[in-house]
């Protein structure tokens with residue numbers, strides 16, 4: 192190269208229908224053969240560059256930090272800023288998210304720019320966020336690729352094949368098929384470089400190590416952003432114990448050597464919920480290597496609880512998403528999942544050989560499972576055998592399907608997945624099929640699943656309490672259904688594996704050799720905590736038996752106290768734990784699925800210190816009308832940090848969404864009469880109904896007598912009673928009129944909604 196100025200021009204035409212803007216900017220050229228003309232000048236030029244949308248050409252080893260993002264310059268290449276700002280596009284339809292403007296900038300992006308090409312490979316770099324559908328990037332009629340389907344803000348590179356750039360006008364377009372579902376996206380900060388992505392992202396090296404608090408290298412996740420939190424491209428590809436996407440690196444060994452463009456980076460290490468997320472800002476010049484060691488601290492105590500993700504996919508075996516089975520081993524270890532269930536669609540995959548190969552076998556005990564993907568719901572079933580028979584996923588009849596699952600060798604668990612999402616035009620918990628308040632299946636299908644997902648972090652609900660409320664209905668119905676948190680991740684980065692998870696009470700001394708049978712048994716008993724950014728521990732003691740403390744899945748029999756006439760008091764302790772980067776805000780105790788106590792939380796730990804908030808409640812046992820079950824829910828702020836961002840709903844109910852973290856526990860069964868048995872609300876309702884006198888002529892129960900008998904029973908029993916009467920053809924309004932009054936209103940409302948959905952055949 193010579194020291195001569197490089198006359199580049201840029202023509203930027205904005206082809207938006209509403210306004211057309213053509214800017215022919217004067218070229219602004221910087222040249223230097225000396226490495227000494229650096230930062231200050233570069234910054235100044237960067238500012239000018241911003242204002243005038245001009246071209247910056249660089250030569251001979253000079254580097255600049257310019258144009259806003261870290262634009263890296265390997266030797267000898269020129270760059271053009273094609274579009275300096277981030278634009279809002281919407282392919283069609285109504286607004287997807289209320290956080291976007293009512294009117295987008297346009298439906299698609301069409302830009303024209305002048306370039307003096309050299310017949311070499313080039314790179315188109317852009318920044319994007321909120322991309323859900325398939326958007327195609329085309330340059331001069333040549334398809335460069337698709338935007339990354341990821342809602343996180345990230346910078347990404349497209350290879351411009353040799354000969355694609357033309358002398359004179361070049362046409363760039365970014366568009367989405369108009370028959371795709373509505374997608375609001377942001378895209379822009381588009382720069383064209385006359386160098387390949389490989390050259391561009393190899394100018395400098397990062398050598399990162401993650402140590403645990405014992406100073407031992409630990410698997411983990413390294414997040415690489417610019418100062419604004421945008422995930423940045425990395426030159427190194429997945430392999431050799433690393434799983435890599437834009438700004439996201441999982442390491443199996445705790446080490447990562449990463450090629451990057453020179454520039455400024457924020458590096459954050461982490462390892463899922465239980466660990467701190469230390470961060471460091473660094474500046475790296477061309478040809479330099481920056482070494483950093485980040486120490487992650489275990490901040491959430493999980494002794495005797497193992498971290499399980501019941502819903503894990505790979506692109507290798509499920510055919511969609513982007514995480515290969517090799518990468519999955521690394522991401523699982525990197526997020527601290529100790530008991531992953533492999534649940535590819537209708538396949539039973541053994542992770543063990545690959546976990547061995549990846550050197551992560553001491554970090555988790557893989558379980559073979561199967562997402563039995565039917566047209567009438569998806570069910571995660573495990574434990575399974577790798578070469579064993581698989582359940583028939585073409586079965587539509589729930590009775591036959593569950594019989595088939597439980598007769599598949601080894602299988603003991605069937606989880607109802609994402610019950611409020613629509614797949615194959617079927618939504619298991621649509622009001623058309625399911626009455627949430629009492630857990631009744633309106634088609635009379637047998638509900639033989641023994642667990643259900645309350646939080647699926649790859650498909651969160653708009654309302655984080657909706658599936659929890661559905662689950663409460665099932666428990667009051669008398670079903671033994673374990674609550675589950677899981678990720679449903681198909682990806683390395685888009686949805687984080689193990690972000691929502693289920694803690695199972697089990698020996699956690701050696702994550703690599705967990706006793707699967709014992710863990711499955713514990714899971715089936717509901718000895719679990721559902722976790723999504725928070726961990727809630729719940730214990731109950733009776734004042735007359737302080738020796739015994741009961742947790743999720745346990746039964747507490749309140750013995751009559753022989754020594755004193757004083758009734759026992761239940762001492763309930765709830766502990767909300769979170770790492771320093773997560774904030775719980777609200778804690779609620781539920782009795783028979785109904786909120787009993789609410790506490791607002793506003794913990795203010797020291798910087799980088801974890802949250803551990805304890806709340807205690809007392810309930811005199813004689814205030815409980817009959818046997819009940821307890822659970823608690825903690826809700827917190829969604830995680831915005833790029834190192835562990837919580838996602839938006841996959842099938843939203845509303846354009847307005849506020850991300851929330853969540854935790855709840857398996858049920859604690861309270862046997863209040865000390866007869867050694869827990870009775871559900873459904874059982875009480877059944878007993879009451881069978882004791883109600885029946886009119887001999889009409890065969891209908893005496894509803895007034897029945898309504899009277901419900902006095903002294905809680906709302907859950909009232910609801911279950913209404914469901915039982917409905918099965919006998921007696922509508923809620925009749926029972927309301929007979930004396931239960933407003934206690935029947937919510938059931939009536941939900942039943943009417945169900946009737947409407949059935950008439951309209953609406954899922």
Ligand SMILES: [Zn+2]
Pocket residue numbers: 562569608609
């Ligand atoms: Zn599914």
Ligand SMILES: [Zn+2]
Pocket residue numbers: 502504562679
């Ligand atoms: Zn799935």
